[in-house]
Amino acid sequence: MSLNDSINNPSPPPIIAARSLTMVYPGEVRALSDLTVDVEPGIVGLVGANGAGKSTMIKVLLGLLRPTGGRVSVLGLDPAVSADEVRARVGYMPEHDCLPPDMIAAEFVTHMARMSGLPRTVARERASETLRHVGLYEERYRQIGGYSTGMKQRVKLAQALVHDPDLLLLDEPTNGLDPAGREAMLAMVERIGNEFGISVVVCSHLLGEVERICDSLVAIEAGRLLRADRIESMTAGLDVLAIEVAEGTEELARALADRGLPVRREDRALLVPLADEDVYDVILGTVADLDLPLHRLDQRRHRVAELFASKFASEEAVDVVA
Amino acid sequence: MSLPESVIHDIGYQRYDGPRLGRGYAARSLFVHGLRVAFGLGRSAKAKIFPWTVIGLIGIIAVIMAVIKSQGEEVDYQDIPQIASVLALVFLAVVAPELVSRDLRNHLLPLYFSRPIHRADYALAKLGSLISASWLLLAGPLTLVFAAGAFGTGDVWAELAGLFKGYAVAAFYAVIFSTLAVLIASITSRRAFAAAAIAAVFLVTLPVAGVLISLEHDPVSYLAPIGSPMMLPEGIREWVFGTGEVNVGQFGPLYGAAGVLLPATCVLLLLLRYRKVSL
Numbered sequence: 258m259s260l261n262d263s264i265n266n267p268s269p270p271p272i273i274a275a276r277s278l279t280m281v282y283p284g285e286v287r288a289l290s291d292l293t294v295d296v297e298p299g300i301v302g303l304v305g306a307n308g309a310g311k312s313t314m315i316k317v318l319l320g321l322l323r324p325t326g327g328r329v330s331v332l333g334l335d336p337a338v339s340a341d342e343v344r345a346r347v348g349y350m351p352e353h354d355c356l357p358p359d360m361i362a363a364e365f366v367t368h369m370a371r372m373s374g375l376p377r378t379v380a381r382e383r384a385s386e387t388l389r390h391v392g393l394y395e396e397r398y399r400q401i402g403g404y405s406t407g408m409k410q411r412v413k414l415a416q417a418l419v420h421d422p423d424l425l426l427l428d429e430p431t432n433g434l435d436p437a438g439r440e441a442m443l444a445m446v447e448r449i450g451n452e453f454g455i456s457v458v459v460c461s462h463l464l465g466e467v468e469r470i471c472d473s474l475v476a477i478e479a480g481r482l483l484r485a486d487r488i489e490s491m492t493a494g495l496d497v498l499a500i501e502v503a504e505g506t507e508e509l510a511r512a513l514a515d516r517g518l519p520v521r522r523e524d525r526a527l528l529v530p531l532a533d534e535d536v537y538d539v540i541l542g543t544v545a546d547l548d549l550p551l552h553r554l555d556q557r558r559h560r561v562a563e564l565f566a567s568k569f570a571s572e573e574a575v576d577v578v579a
Numbered sequence: 580m581s582l583p584e585s586v587i588h589d590i591g592y593q594r595y596d597g598p599r600l601g602r603g604y605a606a607r608s609l610f611v612h613g614l615r616v617a618f619g620l621g622r623s624a625k626a627k628i629f630p631w632t633v634i635g636l637i638g639i640i641a642v643i644m645a646v647i648k649s650q651g652e653e654v655d656y657q658d659i660p661q662i663a664s665v666l667a668l669v670f671l672a673v674v675a676p677e678l679v680s681r682d683l684r685n686h687l688l689p690l691y692f693s694r695p696i697h698r699a700d701y702a703l704a705k706l707g708s709l710i711s712a713s714w715l716l717l718a719g720p721l722t723l724v725f726a727a728g729a730f731g732t733g734d735v736w737a738e739l740a741g742l743f744k745g746y747a748v749a750a751f752y753a754v755i756f757s758t759l760a761v762l763i764a765s766i767t768s769r770r771a772f773a774a775a776a777i778a779a780v781f782l783v784t785l786p787v788a789g790v791l792i793s794l795e796h797d798p799v800s801y802l803a804p805i806g807s808p809m810m811l812p813e814g815i816r817e818w819v820f821g822t823g824e825v826n827v828g829q830f831g832p833l834y835g836a837a838g839v840l841l842p843a844t845c846v847l848l849l850l851l852r853y854r855k856v857s858l
Contacts, residue, residue, distance in 0.1 A: 319693045321858060341695045345599055349693040355686045364621065371608040372694045374599040383595065390592060400623070416690060421595035453592040 271295040272332055272424055272456050273318065279326030280313050280480070288313035290480040291327070296458070297487075299472035300450035303460045310480040311460040312352060315426050318458075319349055332423055345374060348417035352428040352460075356409055358402030362388060365401060366415050373420035380419075387419045388412070391445060407438040414445065418455075425449065425457045431466060443470050499526045500540060501553040512543050531556060606700040609691075613708025617674045633670045634716065637663050641720030645727035654724060656745025657822050660717045660752045661813060667713055667756060668781050668809070674712060675760035676773035678705050683768035689858045698853040706761050706849065714753035721745040744820055751812040751838060756781075758845035759808055765852050785809045792825070801828030805837050812838075 273296035280289040288310045303311050316322040318331050320340030329336065336343045357365060363384055370380035388397040391411040396404070401412060410430065417425055430446060431439040447470040450457045461467045468474060468488060476483040484491070502509055510527055513520045516539055521528045529536060537554075544551050618634075619627035640663055648654040660667075682688060691701055725742045729735055763780060764773040784807040791803035804810035804825045815838040817823025818831030827834055 316858070321689075321692060341602060344693055345601070345695050347693070349689070351686070351689045353686055355690055357681065357685045357687060359623065359626065368608075368612060369690060369694075371612075372605045372691060372696055374601050374604055374695060375595070376598060376600060377608075379595070379597060386593065420599070454594070 269298050270333060271330075272298050273329065273458070275327065275329045277327035278314075278317065278324055278329050280310070280317060280322060281325045288480050289317070289324070292477065292480065292482050293327075294475055294482055294485045296475060296485070297473060298456045300446065300457045300459065300470055302464070302467035302471040302474045303458050303477070304464045304467060304474060305462065305477040305483070307462050309462075309477050311462075311477065312428055313480075314477070315349070315428055315458075315460060318426060319344060319347065345420075346423045348420065348422035348425045350413045350417040350425070350427045350430060352432060354409070356401045356412055358400065360401055361398055362393060362401050362404070362412050362415075363397040366397075366412065366419050369416040370419040375420055383419050383421070384415070387415045391415045391418070392441070406433050407435070407441070410434060410438070410442060411445075414442075418449065422455060425455055426460075427457060428460045429462070430459060431461065431463070439466065443467075446470055496531045497528045497557050498531050498536060498540065499523075499528055499553065499555055499557050500544075500551070501526045502544065503550040503552055505547060505549045508547060509543065509549055512547060513540065516543060526553070528557075602695045602697065602700060605694065605696040606704045609696065609701065609704040610707045610711075613678050613705050614711055616678060617708060617712035629673055630670065633666050634719070637666050637716060637720050638723070640666075641723040644720070645724045648724060648728045654728075655822065656721050656724065656741045657748045657816060657820060658824075659720055659724065659745060660749045661824055663717055663720060664752060664756075664809060664812075667716055667752060668778070670716055671709070671713055671756050671760040672774040672777040672781075675709055675757070675764040675777060676767075676770035678709055679761060679764045680768050680770045680773045683765075683856075684770070688856060692858060698856070699850050702761075702765070702849050702853040703846075706758065706846065709757040709761050710753050713757050714749055717749035717752055718746050721749065747819070748812065748816050751815045754842050755808055755812050755838065758842040758849070762845045762849050762852070765849055781807075781809055798828060798830065801826060801830050802833070805830075805834060808841070811841065814838075 273294070275292050275294050278289050278292040279287070281287050290310075292310075292314075303314065305311055313322065317324050317329060318336060320336030320343055323337050331343050332346055334343050360368075363381075366384035366388060367380045370384050371377065375383060385397065388394075388411075391414050393408060393411055393415070396408060401409065404412065410433070414427070414430065417427070427446065431442050434442060443466065446457055446459055449455050450470070450472075459467050459471065464474075464476070471488055473485070473487045474491065475485040500509070506522075506525065506527065510520045510522065513527070513529065518529050518536065518539065529540065540554065615621050618630045640659070644654050644659060682691075688701075692698060696704075721742055725738060728738055759780065760777050763776045767773050767776070788803040788807035788810055791806075792800045794800055804814045804827065810825055811834065813823040813825045814827050814831075814834035815823075817825055817827045818834045
């Protein structure tokens, strides 16, 4: 974005603005600690290990919990004061199971639409439409109890989306899903953010998973802000070159390290930060000198997850990087 | 997704900018929803079996009363709620957990409370559904008996007055039974426990009060029915209309007070329960 652009298009008002937000539960458990952050419209990943304060943050945003310190605004409103207005414009998908097994999906989502204030016929129409958007077609006339985990997650998403909110809060939407289900859910979230034009906050302990679909990230740890930024600025200048050779990987790693390049192993590949264009030549020269069969040499976008890999204690957060 | 993106009915996402009716509407919708759930309407055939069995049994009582009435015998409308009270209790022991315990069990409360509806709205809507459902259950047979009698001989206006007094007695039962039942059911997420607890509270107090009444000691036997939610409505009836099945002696106003205080306390505790409920 050039300077001119940023003057003509001043950045939109934040959908969420927290100022020194603090939440201390009875028993001195600090779930949020002096958290100050502005969240721009778009798809936002709220990432952190389990217990970092993500769910608490969501409950504060919905006005379900009153923060013990600091302030927060959601869509320009204070949820502690104007909870009704905030809740009418926000959709919430909880982390845990929250569906009645003996209800028909279409009726359940219709009911929830009415609870959000949609008139009866509109509620019915939008329920059908929303279930279709999340990929439930004829199945929507069956009881939820007979659904697979993936279908249940879709119903949970549909009930959050049915009243056409301006902001969706999704708490671990990929929880319990198999890899294909995760992909489908992430694709849906991406579509909601980009095509439907609804801002989405996706909570996840799997940074590597959400960073692909997010415009920006808010990373928290033990209730504190670790970092908040747009994805591009997090990854700028951090691209890496991935090198694969048929044999002699160890040998090459040593040789490259000798020439002053910081080398890391990842499976069968070697990763070298692309500091400047000379790095290419150095690598090619080294491979030629050692006379190794080069399989692959390509530039890879740096994963944000790697920035935090050392920060996250959680196993999974690191796992996804691989 | 099971269908390709290009299917003809996929017209893309439509934003909604129509009316959003807010809190009052949501609470009313929840009330109507609860009333439908109570009678298994809009639900599977399995969910309908129980409420409609109870309705059928109460219907049989009503038909018998109607036949007796058509034979020229005197039938007091106010007697019917008491005759049907055990069936009403069974109905409540199943329906109250259905309305509140099930939402706790399925973790539905976060979905409700993240919407404009408030915690108190939720609790009162559920209570309203149950009071209305149990009142309809008791008032239905009265109406049937009236309809059968109205076409026979007799003074229609006197009949109508009797019917409305009967409706009032049905309301005593509905309010006292329902407030207590909802409160008990709201404590546990297990429907079976809730049903057992409701039955226990009503049925354990009944023989205790019965024994105390049989002592024929003044004032113990006049006051004992207050302690049993099964008998309390009869005591109120005795105080209000002088036709009740229990002898309240000079303590009528005390029954009136209990009839207000017990439901009021239950409602208060219910609201506190939902204020504190964890999400």
